[in-house]
Amino acid sequence: MAKAKQKAPRREDSLSRERIVDAAIDLLDEVGAEGLTFRELASRLSTGAGAIYWHVDGKDTLLAAATDAIVTRAISELGALGAARVAIRKIGVCVFDVIDAHPWVSAELARGPWGSAALQIFEQLGRQLEKLGVREKVRFTAASTLVGYVIGVSSQNAANARLFDPPVDRTTVLALEAKRWKNLDADAYPFTRSVASALETHDDRAEFVAGIDLVLGGIAASI
Amino acid sequence: MAKAKQKAPRREDSLSRERIVDAAIDLLDEVGAEGLTFRELASRLSTGAGAIYWHVDGKDTLLAAATDAIVTRAISELGALGAARVAIRKIGVCVFDVIDAHPWVSAELARGPWGSAALQIFEQLGRQLEKLGVREKVRFTAASTLVGYVIGVSSQNAANARLFDPPVDRTTVLALEAKRWKNLDADAYPFTRSVASALETHDDRAEFVAGIDLVLGGIAASI
DNA sequence: ACCTGAACACCGTTCAAGT
């Protein structure tokens, strides 16, 4: 009675932008960005490939919409954040986990100009920097740096996890990578070889948070 | 006389992995990763599309090889680096400029596991951190953080520069982006709106270096 | 060993035709 929808769907199972995006997310999670096909998507929605184009502009738009949906959902579920420094860690880890669970998101997040998803992350981190008392002049730089770090490192982490065929567990991947690093040319890669063993006992998430703290330390030092 | 090549090319203009990679780089710079086509590449090399497969495994390998070539070249041209802190800025700016000039590199750099290109950047930055006196325990974290920041922010910057059709100059792009930020919803994006004007007079490279200094400040604070 | 180019198995996107 209360609210009259602007556009009431005619049938429960009729096509809609929302249903298309949801199906795309499922498909992306299963097969990645390359596997997202209009034919497969259409077949899952029991319709023709062309029908999707009535609701969505094309594949790029669809990918952007899927990314926005995922990031918006994750950020809205953050809840109470607490003190600024803790909040920044939470937001960072939220992005990290989103990209870890949906690796295809990172390619979209990197594609500029910033869409809704990247702007939401920027906004959330920026607010906490204000609370932290960062001077107005450096707020922009600080927020950009944090966003760049958070998205950049999360993406790299997700990328490292992929592309072992067949997929193997974390510790095995790290052991293999460490071995690869140790076998690098001694003259060309002395540093990489020297930290290779650190890779074996490496906890991606903890390392990621440690990096946030490093950036926060730098921000604190510049007031 | 001195050095006998293992594999002497038969004719000056015969196909080789090197020539293919060079042609691919040219094509990538002109039309981007999506425009890199084996048919076009073959036609530029005056050969058939299939011929390329005798020298290169496929498109992914070709993209990786092109990225490695570009990054290796840029890093080898760095020359004398000077004091550690200055050197780190130089390396960072080098990556920034490479990605700015060859935006397609960023997608490859983000794709894991780290290839030769990413490892070279990691190695270079790591060596300087050693010189800086960073404790062994935090060296790995510090280097990872720096690499993540440098590649992540450089990629985002390059992405922001693209995708205006037709391409417009820097200041116009920034003015348009600033306007977009100012028109965001006041309740949802208070912070982003408040820093929008900073975007207008924004110097990407300077901002990027400022971010490096922020990270370096954090590293210095943790010994 | 190295190259050719037609052929295969796909794509995203469009569009006349339907309801």
Place this chain on the structure above:
DNA sequence: ACCTGAACACCGTTCAAGT
């Protein structure tokens, strides 16, 4: 207004056939 599905203009990759 919304959907259908064949058709178009591409792709990356393979492979028999050539030199």
